[in-house]
Amino acid sequence: MLSFSSVFGCLLRPDIVLFVLLGALAGTLVGALPGLSVTMATALLVSITYSWETDRALAMIMGVYVVGVFSGAISAILINIPGAPSSVVTTLDGYPLARRGEGYRALQYAALYSFVGTVVGVLALWAFAGPVSALALRFRPMDYFLLSLFALSTVGSLTAKRFEKGLTAACLGLLLSLVGTDPVVGTPRLTFGIRALQGGVNTVCALVGLFGFAEVLSVLSGDELSQKPPRVSRRGASAGELLRHLLPSLYYSAIGVLVGALPGAGGPVAAFLAYGRARARTKKPSVPFGEGAVEGIVASESANNAVIGGALIPMLTLAIPGDATTAVLLSVFTIHGLRPGPTFLATNADKFALLIGAALLAAVFLLLIGLFLCPHLSALVALPRRLMMPVVTVLCVVGAYACSSRLFDVAVMFLFGLLGWALRRHDYPTAPVILGLVLGGMMDRSFRQAVSLAMSEEHFLPALLGRPLTLLLLGLTLLSLLLAFLRRDRALTSGR
Amino acid sequence: MNSQISPLKRRELWESLFFLALSLALLIAFALRRDGAAVAWALSPWLFPLLIAALLFALSVAGLCRALRCGPDSAPRPLPHRALTAAVCALCALYTLALTALPFVLATPVFLSLMLLLLGERRPWLILGLSVAVTAALYLVFALALRVRLP
Numbered sequence: 001m002l003s004f005s006s007v008f009g010c011l012l013r014p015d016i017v018l019f020v021l022l023g024a025l026a027g028t029l030v031g032a033l034p035g036l037s038v039t040m041a042t043a044l045l046v047s048i049t050y051s052w053e054t055d056r057a058l059a060m061i062m063g064v065y066v067v068g069v070f071s072g073a074i075s076a077i078l079i080n081i082p083g084a085p086s087s088v089v090t091t092l093d094g095y096p097l098a099r100r101g102e103g104y105r106a107l108q109y110a111a112l113y114s115f116v117g118t119v120v121g122v123l124a125l126w127a128f129a130g131p132v133s134a135l136a137l138r139f140r141p142m143d144y145f146l147l148s149l150f151a152l153s154t155v156g157s158l159t160a161k162r163f164e165k166g167l168t169a170a171c172l173g174l175l176l177s178l179v180g181t182d183p184v185v186g187t188p189r190l191t192f193g194i195r196a197l198q199g200g201v202n203t204v205c206a207l208v209g210l211f212g213f214a215e216v217l218s219v220l221s222g223d224e225l226s227q228k229p230p231r232v233s234r235r236g237a238s239a240g241e242l243l244r245h246l247l248p249s250l251y252y253s254a255i256g257v258l259v260g261a262l263p264g265a266g267g268p269v270a271a272f273l274a275y276g277r278a279r280a281r282t283k284k285p286s287v288p289f290g291e292g293a294v295e296g297i298v299a300s301e302s303a304n305n306a307v308i309g310g311a312l313i314p315m316l317t318l319a320i321p322g323d324a325t326t327a328v329l330l331s332v333f334t335i336h337g338l339r340p341g342p343t344f345l346a347t348n349a350d351k352f353a354l355l356i357g358a359a360l361l362a363a364v365f366l367l368l369i370g371l372f373l374c375p376h377l378s379a380l381v382a383l384p385r386r387l388m389m390p391v392v393t394v395l396c397v398v399g400a401y402a403c404s405s406r407l408f409d410v411a412v413m414f415l416f417g418l419l420g421w422a423l424r425r426h427d428y429p430t431a432p433v434i435l436g437l438v439l440g441g442m443m444d445r446s447f448r449q450a451v452s453l454a455m456s457e458e459h460f461l462p463a464l465l466g467r468p469l470t471l472l473l474l475g476l477t478l479l480s481l482l483l484a485f486l487r488r489d490r491a492l493t494s495g496r
Numbered sequence: 497m498n499s500q501i502s503p504l505k506r507r508e509l510w511e512s513l514f515f516l517a518l519s520l521a522l523l524i525a526f527a528l529r530r531d532g533a534a535v536a537w538a539l540s541p542w543l544f545p546l547l548i549a550a551l552l553f554a555l556s557v558a559g560l561c562r563a564l565r566c567g568p569d570s571a572p573r574p575l576p577h578r579a580l581t582a583a584v585c586a587l588c589a590l591y592t593l594a595l596t597a598l599p600f601v602l603a604t605p606v607f608l609s610l611m612l613l614l615l616g617e618r619r620p621w622l623i624l625g626l627s628v629a630v631t632a633a634l635y636l637v638f639a640l641a642l643r644v645r646l647p
Contacts, residue, residue, distance in 0.1 A: 029642070036644065044643070164559040168515060171552045175522070175545065182541035189541050213588075220615075221581040386615035387622075390608050391630050393588065397595075398634055398646065405645045410592050418585070426511055444544040452539050 010357040016059045020358050023063020024365035028373075030064065031071030034081040034208050034399035038068035039324040046332055054336040058351070059358045061332060065325055066362035067369065069267065069305055070114035073297075074374055077106045079392055081212035081399075085203060085438050086267025086304040088431050089275045091211060093289065093296035100292060104375040105237050109297045111370020112242055113249050117302035118363040120253035121260065121309025125316075126356050129345060132310070133317040136261040138469060142450035146473035147262065148439040151269045153480045154276040156432045163484045169428045173436020174443070176201050183441065184448060196408045203437050205400045205413045210430045212396040213417025216389045218424055236375065237294075245295065249302040252277065256303035260310020266323040267304040268438050272431075274303035276480075308359065316340050316352065508563040516556035522549035583614055595647040603647075604631045 010016055023045075030041040041064050049057035072083025077094035090110060097106040124132065139147075152174075156166030179190040180200030191197040252274035259270035278289075278299035285293040311322025312329075319340040321327035333340055338348055345352055400413035420430045450464060457463035465474060526546045537543065591607040608627035617623055638644045 029637070033637075036642070162559075162562070164555045164562065168552065168555045168559070171548050171555065174548045175552075178545055178548075184539055185541050187541055189545070217581060217584070220584055221577050386612070386617055387626060389615065390611040391626075393611065394604055394608060394630065394634065397591070398600075398638060401647045402638070402644045407592060407595055407647060410595070410647070414585075414588055414592065426507075447544055447547075448539050451543075 008357060010055070010354045011361055013055075015056060016354070016358065017361065019056045019059040020063040020361045021365055023060040023065075024067040024362055024369060025063075026060075027064040027066065027068035027362075028071045028074075028369055031068035031083045032074040034075055034083060034204075034212055034395055036399070036402055037084055037204060038065055038072075039328060040402075041068060042325050042328040042332075046328060046335065049332070050335060054338070054351070055354055057332060057336065058354055061329065062355060062358035063362045063365065065329075066118055066305075066308060066359055067366045069308060070111065070118075070301070070366050070370060071374075073110040073114065073301060074107065074377065077110060077297075078103055078377060079212070079388075080215045081392070081396070082207060084267070085207060085434055086271050086307070087300075088207070088211070088268060088434050089271040089300035089304075090297055092275070092300075092431065093291070093293045096290070096292040097294075097297075102292070103377075105235075106292075106294070106297060107374045107377075108236050108242060108371060109245075109294050110301045111367055111374065113245070113298045113301040114305040114370065115363050115367040116246065116249045117253045117256055117305030118308055118366065119360065120250060120302075121257050121306035122356055122359045122363070123309070124254075124257045124306075125309040125312050125359075129313050129317050132257065132261045132313050135258070136263070136314050137318070139262055140450065140467070140470070141446040141453065142464060142470050143467075143473055144262070145443050145446040145450060146470065146477055147259075148269065148443045148446070150473060150477040150480060151272050152432065152435060152439065153477055153484070155272045155435050156429075156484075162427070165428045166432055169423065169430065170432035170436045173433035174440040175436075176206070176433070177437045177440025178444060183445060196406070199404075200441075201412065201437065202400075202403045202409055203434070204403050205409045206416045206437055207434055208396050208399045209413040209416025210420035210433060212392060212399070213414060214420030214424060214430065216393050216396070217417060217421040219385055219389055221421070245298040248278070248281070248295070249298050252299045252302040253306035256306025257310040257313075259303070260307030260322050261313045263314055263320050263322050266311070266438075267307045268435055270303040270307050270310075271300040272435060274299040312355070316344050316355075317342060505563060509560070512556055512560035512563050515552060516560060519549050519553035519556050523553060580614065584611065587611060587614065600646040601631055601635055604634070 026041060027038065030036045031038055042061055045057075045061050045064060049060060069084070069086065072087035073090045073094065074083065076082040076087040076090040077098050080091050080095040082088045082091055094106045094110065097103065152170045153167070156163070156170045175190075177200075179197055181187070181191075181198050182189045188198055255274045255277065256267075256270040259273060260266070275296055278295050282289075282293075282295045285295045287293050289296050307323065311326045314320040314322050315326040315330055317340070319330065321330050330340060338344070338351060396413060396417070397410050400410045401407065403409050420433075423430055423433070454460050454464035465471065523546065526542045526549055529542045587607065587610055591603060594603040594607070605624075605627040608630060609623050612623045612626065635646065639646050
């Protein structure tokens with residue numbers, strides 16, 4: 001295991017500190033702007049840092065990665081447009097807080113617990129890279145499918161008053177994720193002959209439309225235009241209030257590390273699972289979940305930032321990227337002559353130490369930016385709605401166009417906005433639609449792989465579901481569905 | 497019988513029927529697909545969509561039963577500004593079309609000004625100033641600083 005001196009020694013280099021800071025500032029901007037993503041920023045940095053010294057390139061990219069994941073919460077909280085799919089959960093409680101004029105407080109919680117999540121994730125990477133990657137290797141296609149199903153069933157039941165509506169929204173998201181070219185067989189699917197759809201529905205466009213433009217339409221069609229904007233409270237949370245959730249956040253961070261270590265699962269799954277756990281274990285939240293409970297922000301931000309450390313584990317130890325951003329990071333390593341894999345930790349201990357040190361330093365910058373710079377942005381909420389909504393609309397257009405430089409994506413964004421608005425008016429939640437969109441492709445591939453593998457065995461069902469890990473995940477999924485069904489049944493018999 | 501069903505309950509019934517019809521249509525469409533038939537059914541591109549459609553069907557039936565047994569949980573939200581919402585949607589469609597012919601820095605201030613007027617803003621200095629300032633800021637940040645292409 002690396003020593004403290006090797007990890008913190010790299011921080012004594014002023015150039016490393018500077019590049020992490022530059023990366024952190026760039027990550028704040030990129031992560032907060034809808035339509036731009038940390039993955040996109042990292043990909044741009046691959047070409048920019050091509051000729052740089054390896055240490056400086058890694059330092060800057062870690063700065064962008066760590067702070068970029070957090071800053072998706074800024075737009076999620078202030079204007080209900082998540083900067084990335086992993087920040088969708090933060091909108092559920094962050095935006096209601098901002099609408100009450102408590103955006104400052106919401107951002108404080110997001111910053112602090114993003115910091116905690118990042119630190120826990122990076123420390124797990126430092127101490128447990130070997131065992132966690134061994135656990136991740138035990139997951140088979142059916143396990144990935146069931147984990148995604150568990151996440152969907154959890155979010156479907158948590159985000160809607162009615163269980164059927166939440167799951168229906170998730171099914172819509174899954175169906176939309178299947179639009180495009182089938183990755184296994186290569187035939188077009190649900191494209192209706194439209195060539196532009198052969199690449200599938202862009203998740204970022206859907207996200208911006210479902211949350212951003214749908215919010216604009218909701219405001220316009222309701223009474224909020226004529227209402228006075230809320231008075232922005234400059235009173236933040238006290239240190240005691242902020243630190244009260246430290247222990248639970250360690251638990252949510254552990255969820256983030258474990259889910260992050262599973263290639264393809266990523267931030268959205270971790271955030272939703274952690275949010276589900278928060279709802280289950282918090283008996284008396286500050287306010288009801290979905291109406292501004294800080295416990296919801298703590299859970300989602302701890303988990304989605306802990307994913308950073310988790311995703312780096314399979315990338316460094318197995319050369320298998322944990323998410324899209326680590327896939328790009330893998331190319332950075334390759335360009336600079338590094339070879340992630342089983343021997344990486346032994347043969348490149350100095351680079352490993354630098355990665356950890358840079359990530360921890362970026363976490364400190366995240367905390368400083370989040371606590372001191374971002375809360376001033378909370379004053380945006382005090383702008384009259386009739387001035388904000390046109391600006392948000394243009395931001396949605398720019399964000400949608402930035403994905404692939406196609407006006408078709410802008411049209412898709414508007415259509416998703418109309419869909420999101422219609423869903424909201426009929427009490428269908430939009431968060432499960434996004435999660436379905438994100439997970440649908442992986443669920444499809446995993447399910448078909450699992451079934452075709454099991455078909456080659458003598459006994460189909462034991463081959464499909466017979467492993468202890470598979471049975472555990474199946475049990476958790478069924479339990480989640482059963483509990484949601486029983487809650488529904490209680491509501492039916494009580495006449496609601 | 498129809499007069500005994502409240503408008504709220506009728507809305508919920510129509511919602512459930514909509515999803516029921518959608519899921520049935522998808523089930524039939526997916527089950528009849530033959531492309532990809534050269535591969536085993538386990539690898540068929542229509543296996544997973546078929547399962548999702550079946551789940552949607554089950555959920556629609558559950559929703560329909562619920563709607564028939566109980567009243568709805570919440571009142572439908574009123575829609576006091578239908579005309580405004582429709583006008584903004586039309587304006588957004590025109591803006592998207594305009595971007596095919598005009599550059600971002602020309603189309604956007606016009607769009608912003610029109611939308612501000614639609615939303616009731618009447619101060620000319622604020623309309624023009626905000627439209628130009630927002631367009632300039634977005635151009636500076638995206639096109640110049642981040643080198644991201646604008647429409």
